[in-house]
Amino acid sequence: MSEISKSYEARDVEAKWYAAWQEAKCFAGKAAPGQETYTIVIPPPNVTGILHMGHVLNNTLQDALIRRARLEGKAACWIPGTDHAGIATQTMVEKHLKKTEGKGRRDLGREEFLKRVWIWRDEKGDHILKQLRELGCSCDWDRTHFTMDPGYSRAVLTSFIKLFDGGHIYRGKRMVNWCPVSLTALSDEEVEMRPTKGHIYRLRYELVEPSTTTDAEGNVIPLTHLILETTRPETIAADVAVAVHPDDARYTRLVGKAVWRPLGERIQIPIIADAAVDPAFAAGALKVTPAHDKVDFEIGQRHRLPVIDALHPDGTMNEFAGPELAGLERFAARKKAAEILHERGNLIEAKPHENNVGHSQRAGVPIEPRLTQQWWLRYPRVEEAKQVVRDGLIQMHPERWSKVYLNWLENIQDWCISRQLWWGHRIPVWYAKGIDRETLTEADLRDPTKIHVSLDGPADVENWIQEDDVLDTWASSWLWPFATLGWPDAEAQAKAGFSQFYPTTTLATGADIIFFWVARMIMAGLEFTGTGGELQPGQGAEGEGQKEQADQTSVHPRPKPLAPRLTESELKARIPFKHVYFNGIVRDKQGRKMSKTLGNSPDPLDLIVKYGADGLRFGLLQSAPLGQDVKFDEDRIESGKGFCNKIWNAARFRQISGPMSDNSSLHAILCRLDPSRCDDDDHAILTALLDTTRTLERSFADFEFAGATQRLYSFFWNDFCDWYVEVAKTRVQDPAAKDHALAVQDLVIRQFLLLFEPFAPFITEELWSLLGYAPADKRFLQDTRLDTASALAAAIAARGITADPVASERVEKLKQVASLARQLKTDQAVPQKRDVRFFVLARQAEWLALEKSAAKLARLVGAADIGRTTEKLALPAIVTPLGTLYLDTGVKIDAAAERTRLTKELEAVTKHIAGTEARLGNEAFTSKAPPAVLEGARKQLADQQAKRAELDRLLAALR
């Protein structure tokens, strides 16, 4: 045991212990037969990501949970890994290529490009996992997964095949959200609606045959054109109709007639009636452009209208937009179109207009609704996914998120899972050479001579062409909780301990990915895991039958009828996690989300250097109430560091105070206690210790981390350091009482370190070691079990010490006396010297209570001594719960000032008494309030009355 240095140097300690933990494989997730497990899968960060404050919060929470579980004796397993992050990574590499080589991905070709991405990944990837180590995260690093690893990829492709075979997947030409920058389709979830300022253009479409309409009074008036409004005049050349509401009397006569299309080829387009048109909006007429708007597309379908696509995939106009616009970028084209319409007299006015426009979440540009061939998924197990949350098999914290979740599932839409990217899992579908992909029917998809679907591809691969598209990243990460445990390979599952660690226990993540990830994982877990007999071919018990799957190269069964609903026990076995904890978003002081572009996010690594990993962890959690956003404040982190330093010094003081006797087990420390020497302070601190232990149990059960950290803070700093250690100083100097007093401190510090370790693993480990708490055969803190409050209470009781609840009250009173004494000194402008004396005017019983504590009290308040007086003194006085306290400074009393002070005090007391009397005088109150409240009020009144009486006497004495 070496000497503890004067201040806590976090960085040295952190590096040393992390290496030791890894060396000893402390974080390995291994379960003994029958052992309770606690599993967390990390929300896999982007493989090329950099640690930001959101990660710090999220991972600190996970680490706290997993470390606590370890201390509770559970087999804890925290599975780390990274996500290949399709679009994000591909975009990053493309940018890099452009910059360094001036090339695009198509210049390199698919194979070469992918090679470059892998090189990039190997160079820049996994950096974030190293950063998590700096933070102290106790992941089982040997289980690190990457969504593009061979095993994981196999899981992803297997899931596709299973869903395909089950009839959940289809291919279809439908409207998708197209990103003109990334050149791929996106799912609805990847589209963000943003209020966007633009213009709305009021246009006239000339009627081919002038007609008449009826005004509000029923008068028939001539009509030469239709008025309609659009925000996208550049797409007019792709208009194929104008629609009005069928019940709109203004236009009844016009339906079936035609207008001239004002841009592009001057052709006639029909006026049709469709209920999708809102007659109250603008003029009640809508230009129908099926290729460029979802609603228009649907109208087009209903009326069998042609589709004219006027845009290139990259967002520039094509030849269908007309010679004036072709080649222009879409927003330039919009301007140009408006100019042309103006020149032709079709533009009535252009008004500034703000509307919600779908933007690509990643690229930040408006998306284009675009008609393309894509792969779609009908979500499996939707009903069961609702049920498991509704029935509480999966609990969300805070609970309110389950409503958001259920609402989404109620309105769920098919998932566009194909992406026109290269970086990702290439869809395991091969088309027979020579077939036309555009015209494939649902039946063709099931025809093995036309379509081949398998893990390893067709044997005669030369006759086939593989699908170009890859899967949406989320269509791989939705398998994360079980693919990381070996699914679907039986051997891998056995090795990973699937049967023990699945379902995982808690998922900690941000609510921003509740749809992207959480909901989908639940459906995937329900669909793919489990050992029930109703499963589809190739999914036998514990993933057996995968070989069979691999052989399934030529036969694809017809879609199965919907799988039967799962039973309660199947649901329980298949859910991917039991709890979902949604942590808040870390915001800056102004409440803005922290982001790279704003530059308002501090680098966590800098903070670790400045405040230590423990300081950062503790500081952040202190300000992270359940499910509430966190406003980041560096002062909090600083206070986290300050707390660590306080703990450090308390430990150091303990070491200085006396020999470190046997600390190697709870039992050893308990044996050093001398029950006969237990005083009120011992009882009070042990009571507080048990209470803190109990609070922590509740906090972890309820995911109330802020409460937990606050409790630890106030217990250690206020209860232990500020009071217990201070009052114990007197006893520690008494050879007879010393051993006992130090044993109590050792007991408190030991339990505190165990409670604190999940939040601050480094400093606790260091002190655990320095103070000799580690048994000979168990080097690390985590090797010792954390006793529950009741177990600890029982152990202490077994040593003959039962916490005396009244002792805490007496100590509270003493604390008040100390505080009042100091107050009196400050009031009298007495510096904190010791040459003052206090006298207590106390009855015999009170004095007996005080006398025992007089010496330590004197020390606490900085007095030479505290004596008793039986008569009133002409000295500055203050009324305390244990009698009137006089301060003798040796200076003549300033009677006037004293009178003022006491009068002020008297006024406050009188006011309080009046309030209490009024309450107690109220019959409604005395008859209806519970006895405890009533008694409390009476006691309070009595106390205050006694105080008033004493103040009256003191004032009288001053005359």
Add this chain to the structure above:
RNA sequence: GGACGCUUAGCUCAGUUGGUUAGAGCACCUCGCUUACACCGAGGGUGUCGGGGGUUCGAGUCCCUCAGCGUCCACCA
């Protein structure tokens, strides 16, 4: 247009099922380097608990309503 969250001290936030005189940290002021810690100790708070209404003996806490801020969902051209 729906749904949810937030509004308490200068700042960041606690306030359990309604029950003494609403708390903590930071910041600020005063005093103190008392042999663990100046990353410390002691003392210092007159807060319309966002506004209004209601229920109740009693409301920061429950109900209604309004306002501001934030988030999510939604096809209004």
